Amino acid sequence: MSAAVDPAPVIELAVLELLRNSDYSIEELTPWHFGMLADAGAADLDFVFTLSDTADGEALPEWPGLPITSHWRCPGPILVEGEAWERKQAFMQVLTGLERRLNIFINLPFASLDRICLQNQVREIGETQDA
Template identity: 65%
Template sequence: MMQGRSYHILFLSRRNSARSIMAQAILNKIGQGRFQAFSAAVDPAEAIEPIVQGLLRAADLPIDDARPKHFSDFAAAGAPELDFVFTLSDTAAGEPLPEWPGLPVTAHWRCADPVLAEGELWEKRQAFVDVMSQLERRLAIFINLPFESLDRMSLQTQVRAIADPPSP
């Protein structure tokens, strides 16, 4: 596909306050400069969830400039050309999305919304940890794909398959 430059990836969720922020932070760290991740929402929240901020800090995942944004920011003139767009919520997947600059490969990586978790604080926190672990597993597979040797159709198939990896 593309050689000698970093890949631009956009993660979309309903509010851009938990799942997509976590995915952005994880990929920006483990991608070691080969990937530049962004995140956005269908209906942006006011702020990042406090539990997410705590988890990312504890994992030494930088979120300094992260804030909830609307997806239209990434379809506007001057936005980075995107190589991949991953929807993480059914809301984002069902939204009529724009034609992205760069005509990226897309996939729906459904993740439960940890914001909706109920119960004690520890149970809610565990829901966030579970989603973060799921994203870490998917992104570890993603960054190890042989990008340079795959054509667009093969990449599309590979990134969609990551949504539902086989059980161990």
């Protein structure tokens, strides 16, 4: 019987390599569990986007600040089997989709949208199929 291997360090290294190769600064990045953002005393949040299909429909914590939330479904790149280049490509596709969605998001006319309209806009961004 073989011992289970925690894939988290390998995934973390793959993500850091992808970000570095995409010219993102990674020197001060620290991975956090989402629970740390909801702990007592955590800073108020304006927006929360869940990405994993396992998070869709799950009971999530009450986020501080009552942020606008949306599920921005992304395929799970860690589920891709095959050659190393195929796994890297899966991570790159997720990054590209997130960059596209975030570019749409940051260009929303925040000052002219009320909370309900903003929630709808954020949800629509997450529903795009080509992310």
